[in-house]
Amino acid sequence: MIPIHENLTGRVAVITGGSGVLCSKMAEELARHGVKAAIINRTAEKGQQVVDQIRQSGGTAISIAADVLDRASLVNAREEIIETFGGIDLLINGAGGNHPDAITASEIHGEEEEGKSFFDLDENGFSQVFSSNFTGTFLASQIFGKELLKAEAPAILNISSMSSYSPMTKVPAYSAAKASINNFTMWMAVHFAEAGLRVNAIAPGFFLTKQNRDLLLNKDGSLTARSNKIITATPMKRFGQPEDLLGTLLWLADESYSGFVTGITVPVDGGFMAYSGV
Known part of the structure; x- marks a missing residue:
């Protein structure tokens, strides 16, 4: 178990998409270190499940319904968080996802496979994926950023993807959006460096x-052909577990560990980026 970061005790973290597989574990881990967690999802019920888990473990958390593409709902969420916890120290931009209308059926053009080709992709689905991943990150950073700047050691943590470096087949909108996250992370890091926001x-x-x-599992739970490619290209020969992200999360959240670190995207990938395939 990771030693407690006492420096984080009493701080407030906002986690968008906080009921997701990865972000819920992040929220639970932060709460274990004494962080007060505000879980934001489009539906409060999903977030409440994470909140209940945190409270059962002795932590402090609230669930708030808000859409990262709806400025007014984010403003309302911010005001509720400030009223409840008094401020905001950390923002994790975890909201995102994909959409069937933005996924091609085949990995390369010309493969015969039932479903959408590149030319069949709907621009609305494409825009939705880009917006939920990138524009949602922008809006949440904008709405919560003013409050973050009032904190002693504020930080934003964006959620990128391996696909930002080397775009995965079938998911062009998702890949493009995550590449934008990397660039936007660097832009914000420079813009807010002198203000103290990492x-x-x-x-x-x-x-x-x-x-x-x-995409990764067949109905019977076995690996798909796509999964087998992934495992072959991952030197550690397994999928990541949510717990694999927690050390990096705490390092980047705690300025006593990473106070001179800003503008980077950290791969947590089992060696995937390092492997050339030969």
């Missing part, structure tokens, strides 16, 4: 989540 990102390797489960 901005970094984590790029998880291949983790099983609600969004990618259908």
Whole structure:
């Protein structure tokens, strides 16, 4: 178990998409270190499940319904968080995901496979994926950023992807959006450096989540052909576990460990980026 970061005790973290497989574990771990967690999802019920888990473990958390693409709902969420906890120290931009209308059926053009080709992709689905991943990160950073600047050691942590470096086949919108996250992380890091707000990102390797489960597992739970490619290209020969992200999360959140670190995206990928395939 990771030693407690006492420096984080009493701080307030806002986690968008906080009920997701990865972000819920991040929220639970932060709460274990004494951080007060505000879980934001489009529906409060999903977030409440995470809150209940945190409270059962002795932590402090609230669930708030807000849409990262709806400025007014984010403003309302911010005001509720300030009223409840008094301020905000950390923002984790975890909201995102994919959409069937932005996924091609085949990995390369010309493969015969039932479903959408590149030319069949709907621009609305494409825009939705880009917006939920990138524009949502921008809006949340904007709405919560003013309050973050009032904190003693504020930080933003964005969630990127391996696909930001080397775009995965089938998911062009998701890949483009995550590449934008890396660039935006660097832009914000420079923009807010002198104000004391550090901005970094984590790029998880291949983790099983609600969004990618259908692409990576067959109905019987066995690995798909796509999964076998991933495992072959991952030197550690496994998918990541949510717990694999927690050390990097705490390092980047705690300025006593990473006070001179800003503008980076950290791969947590089992060696995927390092492997050339030969």
